[in-house]
Amino acid sequence: MKILVTVKEVAEAADDFEIEGDDIAERYLEYDLNEWDDYAVEAAVQLQEAGEDVETVSVTIGPERSEETIRMALAKGIDRAVRVWDDDIAGADLDVAARARLLAAVAEEEEPDLILTGVQANDTGFGATGVALAEELGYEWAAVVNHLDMEAGDPAAAVRRELEGGVEELTEVDLPAVLTIQTGINEPRYASLRGIRRAQSKEIAPKALSDLGVDESVIDSPIRRTAMYEPETESDATYFEGDPEDQASELADLLREKGVAQ
Amino acid sequence: MSDGDVLAVADHRRGDLRDVSFQLLTAGRELADDLGGDLHVAVISGDVDSFADQLAREGVDTIHTVSEGEEFNHDVYVQAVEALFDELAPTALLAPNSVNGLDYVPAVATRLDVPLTTDAVDLTYDESLEVTREMYGSKVETTVEVTATPFAVSIRGGEWPAAEPGGDAEIESFPFDVDESEIGSRVTGFEEVGGGDVDIGDAEFLVSIGRGIEEEENLDLIRDLVDATDATLSSSRPIVDNGWLPKNRQVGQSGKQVTPDVYLAIGISGAVQHVAGMKGSDTIVAINTDPNAPIFDIADYGVVGDLFDVVPALIDEFGG
Ligand SMILES: Cc1cc2nc3c(=O)[nH]c(=O)nc-3n(C[C@H](O)[C@H](O)[C@H](O)COP(=O)(O)OP(=O)(O)OC[C@H]3O[C@@H](n4cnc5c(N)ncnc54)[C@H](O)[C@@H]3O)c2cc1C
Ligand SMILES: Nc1ncnc2c1ncn2[C@@H]1O[C@H](COP(=O)(O)O)[C@@H](O)[C@H]1O
Numbered sequence: 001m002k003i004l005v006t007v008k009e010v011a012e013a014a015d016d017f018e019i020e021g022d023d024i025a026e027r028y029l030e031y032d033l034n035e036w037d038d039y040a041v042e043a044a045v046q047l048q049e050a051g052e053d054v055e056t057v058s059v060t061i062g063p064e065r066s067e068e069t070i071r072m073a074l075a076k077g078i079d080r081a082v083r084v085w086d087d088d089i090a091g092a093d094l095d096v097a098a099r100a101r102l103l104a105a106v107a108e109e110e111e112p113d114l115i116l117t118g119v120q121a122n123d124t125g126f127g128a129t130g131v132a133l134a135e136e137l138g139y140e141w142a143a144v145v146n147h148l149d150m151e152a153g154d155p156a157a158a159v160r161r162e163l164e165g166g167v168e169e170l171t172e173v174d175l176p177a178v179l180t181i182q183t184g185i186n187e188p189r190y191a192s193l194r195g196i197r198r199a200q201s202k203e204i205a206p207k208a209l210s211d212l213g214v215d216e217s218v219i220d221s222p223i224r225r226t227a228m229y230e231p232e233t234e235s236d237a238t239y240f241e242g243d244p245e246d247q248a249s250e251l252a253d254l255l256r257e258k259g260v261a262q
Numbered sequence: 263m264s265d266g267d268v269l270a271v272a273d274h275r276r277g278d279l280r281d282v283s284f285q286l287l288t289a290g291r292e293l294a295d296d297l298g299g300d301l302h303v304a305v306i307s308g309d310v311d312s313f314a315d316q317l318a319r320e321g322v323d324t325i326h327t328v329s330e331g332e333e334f335n336h337d338v339y340v341q342a343v344e345a346l347f348d349e350l351a352p353t354a355l356l357a358p359n360s361v362n363g364l365d366y367v368p369a370v371a372t373r374l375d376v377p378l379t380t381d382a383v384d385l386t387y388d389e390s391l392e393v394t395r396e397m398y399g400s401k402v403e404t405t406v407e408v409t410a411t412p413f414a415v416s417i418r419g420g421e422w423p424a425a426e427p428g429g430d431a432e433i434e435s436f437p438f439d440v441d442e443s444e445i446g447s448r449v450t451g452f453e454e455v456g457g458g459d460v461d462i463g464d465a466e467f468l469v470s471i472g473r474g475i476e477e478e479e480n481l482d483l484i485r486d487l488v489d490a491t492d493a494t495l496s497s498s499r500p501i502v503d504n505g506w507l508p509k510n511r512q513v514g515q516s517g518k519q520v521t522p523d524v525y526l527a528i529g530i531s532g533a534v535q536h537v538a539g540m541k542g543s544d545t546i547v548a549i550n551t552d553p554n555a556p557i558f559d560i561a562d563y564g565v566v567g568d569l570f571d572v573v574p575a576l577i578d579e580f581g582g
Contacts, residue, residue: 011398012398012399013398013399013401013402015551015552015553015554016554017401017554019402022404024398024402095377095378096368096371096378096380097371097372097375097377097378100368100372119364122399123397123398124397125380125381125395125396125397125399126380126381127359127364127380127381128364128367128368128371128378128380129368130368131364131365131366131367131368131369131372132368132369132371132372132378134369135340135368135369135372135373136372140446140447141336141365141369141447142365142447143336143361143364143365144361144364144365160453161361161365162361162516163275163361163362163452163516164280164360164361164515164516165515165516165518165519166454166455166456166509166516166517166518167275167276167452167453167454167455168452168453168454168455169449169451169452170449170450170451170452170453171447171448171449171450172447172448172450173446173447174446174447177446180364183499183500183503184499184502184503187504187505221377222377222408222409222410222413223377223379223406223407223408224406224407224409225404225405225406225407226392226405226406226407227404227405228397228402228403228404228405229402229403229404230401230402230403230554231396231402231403231559233558233559234559234560235558235559235560235561235564236562237548237558237561237562237563237564238562238563238564239563239564239565239566240563240564240565244567244568244571244572244575245575247565247567247572247575248572248575248576248578248579249575249579251547251563251565251572251576251579252576252579252580254545254547254563255467255491255524255526258523258524258545259523260466260467260491260493260523260524261467261491261492261493261580262492262580
């Protein structure tokens with residue numbers, strides 16, 4: 001069995017930041033593996049450990065910088081990685097459809113039985129790539145999966161989809177399938193020193209549009225971000241100022257006044 | 263090509279329309295006005311006749327019922343929406359950004375080859391579509407321009423008011439035969455999770471802890487505060503994901519909805535899925551090191567500060 005895991009390096013904004021043009025200025029951004037993808041990686045590695053002949057491959061669309069993040073996945077046990085990037089992609093504002101098509105091109109080469117993605121990328125928060133990828137490939141899928149029950153070779157996966165309000169849907173999904181993985185499905189491991197050392201020699205295969213046989217038009221998108229701004233605060237909060245003792249004292253007064261603490 | 267019509271697909275679960283479906287009608291009407299078209303509403307699976315009666319509200323022109331199956335199945339939804347789209351040729355496809363929305367909207371958009379923007383908090387159309395959406399964990403808002411038609415958009419719950427009852431919508435049954443060979447997923451049941459020792463929904467005073475606590479050991483500090491103030495302990499999702507607290511303590515979209523007299527959020531950023539579970543609290547207080555944390559937008563009282571300084575001082579205040 002082969003499992004493909006999509007991983008994205010996401011940017012997180014510092015507490016204080018400035019916006020330049022239509023994005024937060026680079027110096028205020030820190031990069032890390034997307035939280036949801038960390039759980040997807042763990043799910044893949046667990047299936048690999050539980051089965052025989054399970055190969056795990058990660059794929060990312062990202063610049064050279066993202067190799068650091070990809071190595072994290074390799075250090076946790078993913079066998080090898082593919083990184084899609086070239087100058088055309090670098091200059092584009094990739095929408096869901098473009099990302100799904102690029103990832104689909106890799107999946108068509110790899111022919112995995114199972115693809116695991118995160119529910120959402122925490123920076124842009126589209127929450128759509130996995131399901132779009134499934135449709136692009138003609139795979140089945142399930143979104144927001146917080147429990148996965150299957151063994152290598154099974155024709156279908158038994159999953160739980162986490163709905164709103166503490167309700168879970170039990171669903172059977174025929175393979176091949178894409179599952180979008182929700183946080184909490186497992187406990188992502190830390191990379192061991194041995195894992196980190198071994199990751200150094202694992203392959204990260206670079207792929208350009210031309211390597212994937214994908215036409216440039218795929219990345220033309222009618223969706224464009226035109227502005228970014230700090231939302232006008234709707235806050236009419238009263239702030240408790242001073243040192244922590246002063247703040248605590250005012251907060252304590254408030255709690256007493258509201259009658260919830262004595 | 264298309265004449266400015268909007269096709270909005272309602273959301274329901276286990277026999278009830280979800281609140282966001284009524285908000286969808288408002289968003290759909292506004293967009294249809296911008297586009298100069300009609301608002302068509304589709305409701306698929308379940309007791310569609312009863313759903314249609316409830317959806318026949320102010321601003322809706324036509325409701326199309328698709329009587330096929332009981333519960334949500336994404337394969338059925340994808341096929342039905344595709345058929346409706348082919349029949350009606352709308353300019354816009356609109357749906358809630360709910361968990362079920364996440365499960366079929368990207369597939370429909372892909373199949374129809376229309377551009378998709380998700381989790382919209384505002385929408386206007388004036389020669390092109392302008393979508394307002396958040397990024398970086400609600401720290402910033404962005405404007406996204408969509409220059410092609412038709413297009414698909416999913417909307418965030420709680421951003422538009424529910425449409426008023428009334429109006430004179432026509433209700434039509436949409437003839438549709440599902441292609442069974444294309445159904446590759448089967449819902450086998452539902453389960454309620456998160457029962458257990460306490461019901462945080464009953465508490466008057468919730469002390470709620472988030473990822474700002476950093477380590478499991480540090481939870482003892484919060485437990486001391488809870489003891490000193492006789493509060494009930496709840497949390498944001500990462501604390502439960504880490505296994506530090508049981509699921510019945512989680513506040514939010516996928517946890518509990520709570521409405522205590524006082525909700526004290528400590529080290530919680532205020533992500534939309536968290537806020538969905540606690541915005542109805544009478545008084546909201548937030549302690550956070552980040553003055554820009556979105557939680558302050560809905561807080562009545564704020565403490566910008568380090569919880570490891572403020573919480574011990576607060577415990578002292580109550581003689582803990
Ligand atoms: C489908 C779906 C469903 C979800 N359902 C839920 C749900 O039900 N409930 C839920 O909570 N989330 C839910 N989430 C997750 C949500 O998107 C956020 O990831 C989560 O709420 C973040 O939790 P947090 O605020 O504790 O952590 P973070 O966003 O990491 O915030 C931590 C905060 O702590 C502050 N901080 C750090 N150190 C300190 C300190 N020393 N003192 C004071 N403050 C400090 C930081 O400034 C920051 O604001 C869901 C997500 C998805 C996609
Ligand atoms: N650039 C990318 N490279 C690889 N995977 C991605 C990329 N963007 C999104 N994904 C995957 O799709 C999931 C959902 O992302 P999104 O739809 O952008 O919120 C993420 O958790 C990733 O697994």
